[in-house]
Amino acid sequence: MKMITIAGNVGKTAEVRNTQNGQQVTGWTVAVDDGWGQNKSTLWFDCSWWGQRGEKVAPYIQKGGKITVSGELSKREHDGKTYLTINVNDVTLQSKSDQPNAGSTGNYDAPSGYGAGGNPNSGRDLGDEIPFKYSDL
16 A cells, blocks of 8 residues: 655545445545756646545535645556546645635635634534544644
């Protein structure tokens, strides 16, 4: 298993799909700068997050937003091209939108109704309801 953590910009807004087996998968792309100066290039990663956690966070993963993704690295071949893929285990949103599907700007703030300081553990126990980390805690 090859684990990877990347930080970059969302290139394609997250989309939830259902497989023929009825499983849900949330997919999006992330662009990561590689190198510097004249040698600078962009690496693109196709991200897939299986299950309900991906579905719950999908409205917050918007094109242009900053994100950190951790998961299992693999690659796939299609029409003679190699694509880097990540089977996502964890996401940290680095930017936010006030409303889902409204674009991304600034640092991510906890949704209203959370305890003091945006800490989800200072109010009620949310368990697995919030499938991402807060980058500003």
